Amino acid sequence: MNDNIADFSGGRTYVLDNELARIVHISMALEMPLLLKGEPGTGKTMLAHAIAENLNMELIVLNVKSSMKLIDALYQYDTLTRLNDSRFGDSNRDVSNINEYIRMGKIGQAFSAAQRVVLLIDEIDKADTDFQDDMLDILDQMQFDIIETDITVQAKVRPVIIITSNAKKDLSDPFLGRCNFHHIAFPDPKMMRQIIAVHFPGLDENLAQGAIATFYKLRDVEGIEKRPATRELINWLRALASDPDFKTDRLVEEEVPYLGVLFKKSPDYKKAASIYSQARK
Amino acid sequence: MFSDFFYSLREQGVPVTPTSFLTLHKALNSGLIENLDDFYIAARSILVKSERYFDQYDQVFTSHFEGTPLPEKDGLILDEIASQMLRQWLQNPGATARMLGEDEEHLQKLSRTELLAYFKQILQVQKDEHHGGSKWIGTGGTSPLGHSGYHPSPMRVEGESSAKTALRVAAERRYRDYSTQGPLTRARIGEALKRLRKLVPAGAKDRINIEKTIYRTVKIGGEIDIVFEPRLQDRLKVVLAIDNGGWSMDPHVKIVQTLFDYAGTQFKDIKTYFFHNTIYDTLWQDAGRSKKPFSIADFSRFDPETRLIIVGDASMAPYELGSQDGSIHIQERSGRTSIECLKYLAETFPHSAWLNPLQENMWDYSQTVGMVRQIFSMFELSLDGLEKAISQLKA
Structure with a gap:
């Protein structure tokens, strides 16, 4: 086991709770992919960035798309370039060598990397079930074949694999069976204070407290379709902090500037705004 | 270990x-x-x-x-009901007190914990000594927990004529997970659409049209000119028939409609029709089922590749399906049984699915569900069911 695994404790801009740190630790030691679920804005994607940064590994991100085929994530055979090269003969590539025209996809890159890398497979739920299961096979065996050249690409070092999913629906059983699982709950105000502190060192304490309190109040407004998440709070604080006219006690007086930073859907925005205008009357 | x-x-x-x-x-x-x-x-x-x-x-x-003892399942449900009562009480102390036949002021004096304990105690009595509906939890009463009461109940308890108590029904846990993992709610529509999207393969211009390429290449004297074209797009036509009659379907109609409204962008062509309980010779294009009749015979002019999706609980009196004048609406009686009409639909549209908002484990309780299932493949109107239905419709 690599020594530096134990050192993982969160990145510069990522606050890691103890529980999650241990799960990351265990998954890395067991060499199993870690599946993270949780509502948007709980830092699922950020975790992979933090691990990579913390352990000085390269991060390779595979953003899953619904139309994606597994082969795209493994490698691509660039027939077109080869055809053009054979016609014009003006490139340095050797047209007779197919390998020159095989490009590694994200999983392929992770496998062929000389050092251990972090492979983030983001939003796996977007792809269909076949994609998910086939991918897990590949990740299990840590190898795949390039059909055109009959070469087997084998992982030199097992990458640290983080998989994220937004779906409320469970993934398939064989998939789950091969992953470790963690559900990231939305951070509580105390945790949020720490997160804010990491992002805004030296932020005015009153402002932070007031903003967080207002933020959680706004999150609880009934009937909101898209509740503001950590990302929105950070952007909002950035807006508040950069406004020279803004004074913290205005928050206490139930006045919330830049609501649009928090609420991205117009019905939500109106709902939140109307609640505050009522409160002032 | x-x-x-x-x-x-x-x-x-x-x-x-x-x-x-x-x-x-x-x-x-x-x-x-x-x-x-x-x-x-x-x-x-x-x-x-x-x-x-x-x-x-x-x-x-x-x-x-x-060594903490595991909570008894019954106890858990009691807890849940009691906390619902507490919520009810907090919203409307007067009405709740009246229903319980208790003095409001007396209850007001109790703290929340005491109230909760008190409610649990009532429930315990109810559980142990139930004699068939004379207690305050039952169907047809005015309690916040029964069915058909005047109170907008936080927990709907089904059972038109059955003498089941709310507690029993709750213990069967049929509706327990309704909001979290059961059928679709509005918030889940986006998720559901992801499944529907599978019907429509994305079409990027990534396929080489070899014939055209050769033609163009020859035309310009051997200079290779590659012609790309998008993959064939499978933009499906969909016919959606919704059972919007009767209380059993009421809670679902809106969800279903919103679902397919959103889907409108995905499908080239989506037509919505309405019926009550089952389909006879006519479907209705208006939700009120009175203004715009649509004869199902006209479906024969539709593209047979059209996907037919029927949404309904398929629960009715058996004669409504099997009898020649089975319809409860007199103008719909034409001499053909509904079974025949349904069979006709299934033959006209080989790709069809019946989505049932009832949970699957309830289907066996209704004879007519079984009859309909012999004609259509039936799926539960939940994410899982929808996914299965979609894969069936894709084939």
């Missing part, structure tokens, strides 16, 4: 697999786990694969390692 723990997890309904149990042992052997805290976290992330079971896991864990 810990095999008791493993089995009590299974008993409590947490789907743990032997493979994951072995993985846990691997973790134990590799010295990763030093104390109980580590074990708690490691075992959870390895064994439990959905946040839905975290609660049960916690219960089993505490029971196994700290």
Whole structure:
């Protein structure tokens, strides 16, 4: 086991709770992919960035798309370039060598990397079930074949694999069976204070407290379709902090500037705004 | 080691697999786990694969390692009902007190904890000494927990004529998960659409049209000119027929409609029709089922590749399906039985599915559901069911 695994404790801009740190630790030691679920804005994607940064590994991100085929994530055979090269003969590539025209996809890159890398497979739920299961096979065996050249690409070092999913629906059983699982709950105000502190060192304490309190109040407004998440709070604080006219006690007086930073859907925005205008009357 | 723990997890309904149990042992052997805290976290992330079971896991864990008794299932449900009563009380103390036949002022004096205990006590009595509807929880009463009462109940209890008590029905847990994992709610529509999208393969210009390429290449004297074209787009036509009659379907119509309105962009062509209970010669294009009749005979002019999706609970009196004048609406009676009409539809549209908002384990209770299932493949109107329906419709 690599020594530096134990050192993982969160990145510069990522606050890691103890529980999650241990799960990351265990998954890395067991060499199993870690599946993270949780509502948007709980830092699922950020975790992979933090691990990579913390352990000085390269991060390779595979953003899953619904139309994606597994082969795209493994490698691509660039027939077109080869055809053009054979016609014009003006490139340095050797047209007779197919390998020159095989490009590694994200999983392929992770496998062929000389050092251990972090492979983030983001939003796996977007792809269909076949994609998910086939991918897990590949990740299990840590190898795949390039059909055109009959070469087997084998992982030199097992990458640290983080998989994220937004779906409320469970993934398939064989998939789950091969992953470790963690559900990231939305951070509580105390945790949020720490997160804010990491992002805004030296932020005015009153402002932070007031903003967080207002933020959680706004999150609880009934009937909101898209509740503001950590990302929105950070952007909002950035807006508040950069406004020279803004004074913290205005928050206490139930006045919330830049609501649009928090609420991205117009019905939500109106709902939140109307609640505050009522409160002032 | 810990095999008791493993089995009590299974008993409590947490789907743990032997493979994951072995993985846990691997973790134990590799010295990763030093104390109980580590074990708690490691075992959870390895064994439990959905946040839905975290609660049960916690219960089993505490029971196994700290000796806390596992809560009785009945007790849990009592707790739940009692806390619903408390919510009811907080919203409307007067009405709740009247229903319980208690003095409002007396109840006001109690703290929330005391109230909760008091409610539980009432429920316990109800549970132990129920004699058939004379107590305050039952169907047709005015309690917040029964069915057909005047109170907008937070928990709908089904049962038109059955003498089941609310408590019994709750204990069967049929509606317990309604909001979290059962059929679709508005918030889940986006998720559901992801499944629907499977019907429509994306079309990027990534296919080479060889004939055209050769033609163009020859035309310009051997200079290779590659012609791309998009893959054939499978923009499906969909016919949606919704049962919007009767109280049983009321809660679902809106969801279903919103679902397919959103889907409108995905499908080239979506037509919505309405019916009550089952389909005879006519479907209705207006939700009121009075203005715009549509004869199902006209479906024969439709593209047979059209996908037919029927949404309904398929629960009715058997004669409505089998009798020649089975319709409860006199103008719909034409001499053909509904069974024949349904068969005609199934033949006209070989790709069809029936979505049923009732949960699947309830289907056997209705004779007509079985009859309809002989004609159409039926799926539960939930994410899982929808996904199955979609894969059937895709074929």
